[in-house]
Amino acid sequence: MSVPTNVLLSRLSAAGYTFFSGVPCSHFADLFERATESALTDVAAANEGSAVALAAGAALSGQRAVVALQNSGLGHVVNPLTSLLMVNRIPVLLLISVRGHPDESADEPQHVFMGAATKAILDQLAIDWCEFDGTTGGLDQLLIRAAEAHRQDAPFAVLLRKGQLAQSSAGPACDVPLDYPLSAGEAIELIGQRLDPATLIISTTGFITRELFRINDRPENFYMQGSLGHCSALAAGLAIAMPERPVLALDGDGGALMHMGVMSTIGHTKPQNLIHVVLDNESYASTGGQASTSRSSSLDLVASACGYRSAVRCVEAEHILTAMEHCASTPGPHFLLCKINRSHPATLPRVTTRHTPVGNKRRFQDAIQDAMERDVLEPSIAGQRGTM
Ligand SMILES: Cc1ncc(C[n+]2csc(CCOP(=O)(O)OP(=O)(O)O)c2C)c(N)n1
Structure with missing residues (x-):
């Protein structure tokens, strides 16, 4: 089951989110592509930790901010999550693409350990999270939970699996021409x-x-x-x-x-x-x-x-x-x-x-x-x- 990426982005906008940052994952290819065209301010981060700090900066100004990342970038965000967001009670929404999910057929080996540990890491950090079920009803539910976390000035994480975001339209992600002669x-x-x-x-x-x-x-x-x-x-x-x-x-x-x-x-x-x-x-x-x-x-x-x-x-x-x-x-x-x-x-x-x-x-x-x-x-x- 899946929802089109542009539905997710428009629901985020409707829920008051205005700032988007992150580092791409191939499972989020369409999300990053559509974010550049969406109503959200889209800021490309060099690493996931920076994305969280960028989002925290926007949140300090009163904006609602969302960060999209692959779970391999979770290690990068642990420090700003714990010592910036949590200690200062700054709410940011995390959309995490789970590679190496233990319930799914084998992913590439580099994802195995983090795939098995993702939920436990969030639990250990006492970060509230939920798994997306791939439906529009589920999307509405998780946005309600994210809103509640926001009211409590707490970060909230949503775990997404491969294929749960359907491509909204075809087209290359980066259409800026690049005509260097060598591949x-x-x-x-x-x-x-x-x-x-x-x-x-x-x-x-x-x-x-x-x-x-x-x-x-x-x-x-x-x-x-x-x-x-x-x-x-x-x-x-x-x-x-x-x-x-x-x-x-x-x-x-x-x-x-x-x-x-x-x-x-x-x-x-x-x-x-x-x-x-x-x-x-x-x-x-x-x-x-x-x-x-x-x-x-x-x-x-x-x-x-x-x-x-x-x-x-x-x-x-x-x-x-x-x-x-x-x-x-x-x-x-x-x-x-x-x-x-x-x-x-x-x-x-x-x-x-x-x-x-x-x-x-x-x-x-x-x-x-x-x-x-x-x-x-x-x-x-x-x-x-x-x-x-
Ligand atoms: C910490 C982390 N974040 C995100 C990813 C997902 N990822 C895998 S390859 C890649 C792109 C790397 O870009 P670049 O170094 O420019 O090489 P290119 O893909 O353009 O050849 C990304 C973002 C990852 N593997 N690890």
Whole structure:
């Protein structure tokens, strides 16, 4: 059972909600698309915690605010929920898309633990919640409960499942034209052409990991599925721990924006073996193409200001090849902002069709171990690495 997204949005407006923020989930693709056209003020947040704080700001002004998020973002909101909303009694309505719901057929592995824990976390925090039943009557009921929570200055959460919001109309989520010549896949292929074969690649969650898997599934790849926003931190930790080994973070603009503070950590600690690539399609392609805020933020300038040793903006194939040659011959950290279009093959394979998360991790660690043993046996060859 489902209700059209525009019915949900118009009921929210009728109930007095005027402010909408959040981070997209593919199950909320239509919700985010329609919110931009609705009567609500729609503010794209970099992460779910910020979305709650943005909503709290609007609520302080007397507005009613709603935040939409995937339950994988629940961890981000626990701090502002508890130490901002609850302690100050600021009411905000949360619409949470539940991935990995225990009653549903298996979702991707990264959703399993949070899927099982979502209700318990809300209970533990003493946040009132209900599950949407997918009917208009159920929608009216939950809005009554949300209104009651609002009267008591308390947050209220609604849990939604896949398919409970029906698409209101067809059309791309992000219709701002983006005519950069390269696609994500083409950019990844170009990077591969100039890559030191020993490079360890950490790829961010979503289509970027699936593209890397499609193009070049190699033991030296660690595919992140989940923990969106932590790709460059994981890569930096690895690079700092293994200064002799080249490491490349293959990030997206949504992921990079989510925890942009780590760019300061990288610029400050300067792991010279780290290359941070952001494939910037100015959107969250993996969840339906909603616009991110990278269109108006120059991430290459951020990297440069944070202290990366080089930061370049790549639009054409040549730019990527030249930048990768520079990375191979000079110490990092390096930053490549690759402006790309939003095209992907019609179907992208999932990593889980070949590797479990633990299998992927073991293969990656074995590749690290094998290379270390080879380096002990063949020090002269190891010494030549890093030059093209
Ligand atoms: C904490 C968290 N919030 C939301 C999501 C849902 N999600 C998965 S991939 C993705 C989009 C990532 O965007 P970007 O890094 O720009 O890569 P693109 O999809 O454009 O290739 C989102 C929002 C998630 N996995 N985790």
